Amino acid sequence: MPALNIDFTEEELTLVRSAASDSGASMRAFAKQAILDKASDREGRVRALAQQIAERSAELNQRLA
Structure with a gap:
């Protein structure tokens, strides 16, 4: 299966990790x-x-037709 690697800053990764946790999903599933x-x-x-x-x-x- 094709995959996608994405680079995040530490701040971005913290934000994603927190949002994934809040939603009850893994980071991979959330992303x-x-x-x-x-x-x-x-x-x-x-x-x-x-x-x-x-x-x-x-x-x-209509006018141009």
Whole structure:
């Protein structure tokens, strides 16, 4: 299975370790879920922005058609 190594400062690692502990997850599971959540959120934001652009430009697109 492919893997990903990420370098953290001591402060960043302390923050991640604390957040993982608070959530009851291992650091690996916490980091993986955080990355997947962020990636999924990005796709949703892109779709939402595309929809906003389509709505804002609908009138102009009608006139240009």
